[in-house]
Amino acid sequence: MTIRMQAARCPTDELSLTNCAVISDKETQFEQHVIVRNSTHKYVFTLRTHQSVMPGSIAFSLPQRKWAGLSIGQEVEVTNYKFDKSRHCISTMMVEIDFLQKKNVDSNPYDSDKMAGEFIQHFNNQAFSVGQQLVFSFCDKLFGLLIKDIEAMDPSILKGEHAAGKKEKIEIGLLLGNSHVIFEKSETSSMTLIGKAKTRESRQSIISPDWNFERMGIGGLDKEFSDIFRRAFASRVFPPDIVEQMVMSVSQLWGFTKLLLPASNTVEVNIETAEKLLVSRLDFMASLNNDIKPAFGTNQEDYASYIMNGIIRWGDPVSAVLEDGELLVQQTKNSDRTPLVSVLLEGPPNSGKTALAAKISEDSQFPFIKICSPDKMIGHSEIAKCQAIKKIFEDAYKSQLSCVVVDDIERLLDYVPIGPRFSNLVLQALLVLLKKPPPKGRKLLIIGTTSRKDVLQEMEMLDAFSTTIHIPNISRGEQLVEALELLGSFQEKERASIAKAVKDKSLWIGIKKLLMLIEMAVQMDPDHRVSKFLSLLKDEGALGSDKFVAI
Known part of the structure; x- marks a missing residue:
């Protein structure tokens, strides 16, 4: 039911x-x-x-x-919903952990074994899904958790038989008292985890533990090399998690050894230098991510900068836009009748159109994603601008699934209301490319954004798009309070004061402008933040203006 x-x-x-x-x-x-x-x-x-x-x-x-x-x-x-306990009981669950609020960050070590025990006790017999977010309280601190991976329990164990050794990944599972929870800190986290219930850090040994110096063929130094290895490297053969379980740390053992040896026999070895000489896969991946920018395909930095603050779902309109965007993505993937799908996101300035377009393109996971933005064409002549836009679309035609975001179309057209003036060459190029279907076997999704729908209507560009989606501003008090709660900049009492102040008053503000006003207000003393925020809203004409209908 x-x-x-x-x-x-x-x-x-x-x-x-x-x-x-x-x-x-x-x-x-x-x-x-x-x-x-x-x-x-x-x-x-x-x-x-x-x-x-x-x-x-x-x-x-x-x-x-x-x-x-x-x-x-x-x-x-x-x-x-009922769980199939033969398939959905959790055997092992990988959980990413970080401090919920950056102001509560500390360097204290946290015992992952105790943490796992409290987690299982607190969330026993609950449903968990991969990608799920939740808050966990441990040692009077709040942590943000993200479920990274879930393995199902072996059905043979549930039947009382010997384990068959099967490990099946599942998306949804039921946490039991004998489930294993493993914590790993997020990549950007500075927290310290100790104990066994944490992931093992990737590690590469400096030197093989079974190395025999006598086989090197260097005469006269066999014993000396063995001594150097024993005193400098032997303790580092053990994995970090094994060393962690020892009563004394490696540095303490090394210090005791130095005290027991005559000064004349002490050999200093700079281990750090040897470690720095190692070149691993991580170095190559770092080079690919930071030094080499892809000329074709998807450059994550290309669209990540547009959604650096995430998507704030302040109300149903935002959810509806993302849902419609996902439907268009699925249409592009699955429909053989419409290889070209284009949508125009239009709305007032600072309403978050570019961020929503970037989010839709990112979630599509298409192999080719490019953003055609005016900021990349500053100083271009009209002909150079047309060639740059054409190059983006030609590259898109080479991929089976492509997404091109044409951002701030009126700026690409060099439109100014005084005159008015615009580039007819760029307009004609865009009209042709927006209507041109991709080659056979290729599919293309085009997402355009504009703050001047009326101008594009006069230029006959609206008809070039398959559909148009309106992006509204925040216009209701409850939408404003929801946005403030999602952003987390104001405390609950402060949000209640703001909700009371905006009740039955007209409101009209874009989410981008709201972010700017919030960041200005939170720089004030806590006692004056609410009053400053409300005054900023009034100064911007977003609150209490006769221009808009009161809610």
Whole structure:
């Protein structure tokens, strides 16, 4: 049985730490686990009840809403879900961990064994999915977790038989008391993990432990080389996690050895220099990522800079745009009748059009993604600009699946309202390329962005796009509060004060402009941040202006 419900905010901080979706205690038709579906995806949650949740609503914590792409008030379909315990019991789960808030970062070591024990005790018999985000409290600190990998339990063990050695990766699983949880810190994290319940660090031995110096054929130094190896390298043959379990660290053992040896026999060896001479695969990968930029294909930095702050799902309009974008991506992949799909994202300035276009292109995972942006063509003549745009599309035709983002079209056209003036050469080039289908066997998705839909209408460019999607500004008080909560810049009491101040007042602001005002306001003392933020909204004409309809 499927029931339509509305997504709501988790009623208490304690319930936010349970990793459970929360429903009213009057909702008796649901079992322990449910599937929550939006228009494009489905997610499995474990349920809890609370009297403060309204019937017909299902409450999610902030990390849950970020993971599932849900906004407050969004309609979802909720269905009971039962685990197949022969296939979905978790054997091992890899969890990425980092401090939830950067201001709480410290250098204290955290015992991963105790952490795993508390994790299993706290989340026992709960549903987990790969990619899921949650908050975990340990040692009076909050950590942000990301589920990286899940392995299913061997069915032979569940039947009481000997293990068959099968390891099956699964997307969704049920955490049991005998499951193994392994923590690994995120790449950018500075936290220190100790204990056995953490991933082993990649390691390459400096010298083989079974090396025999007598086979080198160098006479007269066999014993001396062996002494150097024993005193300088032998202790480093052990893996770091084994060394960690020793009573004394390697440096302590080395210090004791030096005290026991006569000064005349002491040999100093600079191990760090030898380590620096090693060239590993990581060095080559770092070179590819940082030194060599791909001339063809997908350069992640090309679109990552446009979404450096992530996508803020402040309401249903944002979710609807991303869902429509995913449908267009699927149409491009699967449809044989429409090898060329084009969409225009139009809306007021600072509404986040470029970020949404970059996000849709990134999530498509097409092998070729390019952004045609005016900032890359500064100083180009009209002919040079046409050639650069043509080159991007010609490269796209060489790939079976391609995505081209034509950003800020009116700027590409050199449009200015005084005159008016625009480049007819660039306009004609874009009109031809937007309508030209890719070669046979190739598929192309074009995403355009503009803040001047009326201008493109006069230039007859709107008809060149398959469809148009409107990107609105934030226009309601609850949308503003949701954006503030997702950004995490204001405390709960501050958000409540802001919500009270904007209630029943007109509001109209783009998410990009809102980010700028928030960052300005949070530089103030905590006692004056709210008043400064509200005054900035009024100064920008975003709050209380007669230009817009009051909410």
